[in-house]
Ligand code: ADP
């Protein structure tokens with residue numbers, strides 16, 4: 343099911359005297375295509391859960407409209423929207439078995455939607471198979487691991503066979519390995535069922551790895567929407583550039599002068615004559631450095647961390663704006679590094695320039 347947000351704003355009133363109101367979601371306009379997995383990504387407090395709750399019907403927007411397919415659902419109560427919801431805290435019923443937890447949303451269906459007990463068990467078994475817990479149906483939540491509990495929560499959201507699945511940081515309570523495994527499983531289930539899914543996370547790697555499209559948010563505003571790789575390669579501003587990628591992009595103070603791009607006093611390369619001269623931020627992705635003895639970027643060498651196939655060259659530069667530069671280089675080049683200095687050339691496609699005032703991207 344296609345989802346459309348039209349000028350959607352949610353303002354929470356300030357609590358207490360003189361408290362300021364919060365624009366948790368500020369004028370959202372975007373369309374979520376049918377059958378895709380969308381990663382809603384941004385730092386804590388940026389309005390992700392609020393957006394999800396507006397879509398689920400648990401919250402009403404202050405302004406704007408929400409459409410599911412052709413139907414407006416802005417004021418439709420949550421129970422009539424046909425969405426499956428999974429939260430960070432799975433909130434299973436501890437005294438019910440896995441089977442009873444999964445069939446719970448089917449118990450009180452009315453009229454045409456009413457199901458017999460056999461039908462309910464059949465649906466629950468199908469959902470349980472999708473998340474591979476069909477052999478745990480008689481257990482209670484207390485007898486399951488965190489990962490298994492989260493799968494029960496996902497099965498419970500799937501059992502209604504809704505057209506939309508909303509997941510709010512569903513993996514944050516799992517350990518690293520299980521998180522990786524479960525996110526791949528969510529992707530597989532989403533592809534198998536074709537259910538339009540919105541996956542909320544503050545973890546950029548998680549969002550990038552499984553989403554068809556990511557929506558990057560900050561302070562209630564959408565900063566960029568696109569395919570993960572496109573957003574990584576072409577961020578619209580410094581915030582998006584810094585938010586995506588591990589290790590993060592390396593940001594330097596620079597300038598455009600006499601038709602060339604400088605980092606501090608080092609001239610990196612010539613740019614189009616049309617680019618306005620002035621102070622800029624220069625972002626270089628870790629994979630954008632090339633070891634070169636007479637390269638234009640003159641850095642001090644702190645240390646080298648070899649990590650199998652790659653090594654991380656940790657370096658310094660007078661114009662660098664953070665703790666230390668991290669360049670990712672194939673470890674076979676280790677022999678080229680010695681002493682306390684290192685020079686780099688850069689791959690122009692991995693160098694991103696931003697206006698110093700607005701922090702918007704400048705195309706060079
Ligand atoms: P996220 O899920 O991205 O961490 P939220 O959507 O939960 O962020 O919150 C966005 C902003 O709205 C935060 O500043 C938060 O404090 C505020 N907020 C969320 N819910 C409420 C509420 N019920 N009342 C007042 N402020 C709220």
Ligand code: MG
Pocket residue numbers: 390391392
């Ligand atoms: Mg949240």
